[in-house]
Amino acid sequence: MYDKNNIFAKILRGEIPCDKIYEDKFALAFKDINPQAKIHVLVIPKGAYVDMNDFAANAKSDEIEGLIRALGKVADILGVSTTGYRYLGNNGRDGGQEVPHLHFHIFGGEKLGRMIHK
Template identity: 60%
Template sequence: MSYDENNIFAKILKGEIPCKKIYEDDYVLSFHDINPQKKVHALVIPKGKYTDLDDFSEKASPDEIVGLLKGINIVAKKLGISVDTGKGYRTLANISEHGGQEVPHLHFHLFGGESVGKMVE
């Protein structure tokens, strides 16, 4: 999967499409999902042009990798779902066709605020 400069997350990063922002720093942007699947459903995306986790793992700088992981934790705390502030959460990254990825920009879903159920049925 090649990076599409016009994917919805690229447009959000460029400010062409609005989002309900939760958190932003030099490495990530987080916002509420427009079609939430659980009581809390947020997205965390790196600011770099990475198609998926494999692409990110191969090409991202150490600072970007740490920034993404810390960003996920910061967002979970802000949303009150982290182990420190809530009862926990699930983070999910879909990768490529068989993984169910729909947008060709790496993104992590954070689900919480209620039991998220079985991982795979």
């Protein structure tokens, strides 16, 4: 069940500020407050979706297309689409998802290390 009081829902409602990079009808992108790379931006859908399972099952086609296009546009805006970047979506407890609102991280601006550290 979607928690309407999660931090990303509050950002979408304008209750908490963010350092916005991009916004359109379907998505919002903003700088992560605890960056893990030289460039670290979060991209979230504007719809109330807990995770990828919820989004895949319940989002409308235009929402899905809008989010995917937003990921590409943000990479272009950040200047990493030609040099390379990583996008990461954590899903559920074991996947490391901390906020129960679907979101993707875009990392770049430097050579990135291994995908998973053990």
